[in-house]
Amino acid sequence: MNLKQIIRKYFFKNKIQTTTVGTLNESSRVNWLEEMLNKIPFGSKILDAGAGEQQFKKFCNHLDYVSQDFAQYKPEDLNSGLQMVKWDYGKLDIISDIASIPVENESFDAIMCTEVFEHIINPIEAIQEFSRILKKDGFLIITAPFCSLTHFAPYHFYSGFNRFFYETELEKNGFNIIEIIPNGNYFEYLAQEINRLPNMATQYSNIELNKTEANNISQLKVLLQNLSDSDTNSSELLCFGYHVLARKK
Template sequence: MNLKKSIKKYFTKPTVKTTVGTLNEFTRVSWLEKVLKDIPKGNKILDAGAGEQPFKRFCDHLEYVSQDFAKYKPEELNSGLQMEKWDYGELDIVSDIASIPAENESFDAIMCTEVFEHIINPRDAIKEFSRLLKRDGYLIVTAPFCSLTHFAPYHFYTGFNKFFYEEELVKNGFYDIEIIPNGNYFEYLAQEINRLSQVAKQYSNVDINQKELENISQLKVLLQKLTDKDSNSSELLCFGFHVLARKK
């Protein structure tokens, strides 16, 4: 073996692969799939703020109804994080989420995923969900705890703490409330570090060089170690919360 290659083999640090900061969406979608598949066959579910209806695929055993206000157009405003294109498809109901044209107790389940931060008054939406749900009906909610500007101009809150759900759900007649954090403090930091190159280029017109990328990689290794040993740092910061509750 060439001496130079031999030295390099034994003194070059091995590349450590990390997943830290990359599992936000995967964890959320996996949780939604499980919860939706556990809803009894034939139940009627409202997808409130359905957007492009990405979770309709988990509702084949249910009577699925989609609702959205259908006003988001990414080409109208170049601010923050925007989708390149957006297609609502065929929505069953086009309305304000806090004023849905349906009778009281029309649904066995309601899901509302990554929508609350885009509603001027999410408290009104919870009240409306309570009206629309049958007794013992399921409410399924996900929303960020902290988020960057996205879907502008329809981005009104950066996120919601678990205390918001505890207060508002009980007030509006929900019980058996389960609130699960998605990610933790270290995961969230890693998520933003993972998009640092993109943001640096967009907002500072700076290309991060190879040495800087190596430093970032080492920081991610540290964050992976810390998240592996994490003990409830989600109370400080996390991606968001997954909420499951029943209507009294």
């Protein structure tokens, strides 16, 4: 069966249905982070590197939580790409460059760095700094996109990171990778961008999709849901991002 036949099969033989395809990027990441943070021993000192609005502090009640960020992002400064409507860092414990954090060597039992690497000019320097300030056997929790649209401009320098980046640079800088898993897959990523299509059409083409076009998008999402449900390993081509758990040697 060729692609055209597959599309016709799902467009015309399946009823339009509600799908979750392409919508679970953030929730999957948050669930994984909560699970990893719960595994860190009670009372451990954790650094939230590039903490932003400190949204994961709520999962660290059993830990000695320390937040760090460079604290320079202001969404009102540049009208380009995807920007937050508002942004509030709150009270940060440390304001510094992520590659030069003013603490002693081996200061932390754990570090988490979530969706930050694409916003750092040299993320390898951040890994080197994490190695310096993390204790032996300390936990390192990282998430970053595999592919991403421009966001948080002007502080968006890379579209994303493949697993091979982590496997190379973490090993080189004194870490053992315990777990590295993809978030989503090729079909989920396509669906995520298709979900954006009505807004993108309006914003960048000044076209509002009509009812038939919106219906076609819904039907296409049914196809992508079925393909994702039958997925074997398309994440090796494309996914939302990787979740990484490592420990300092």
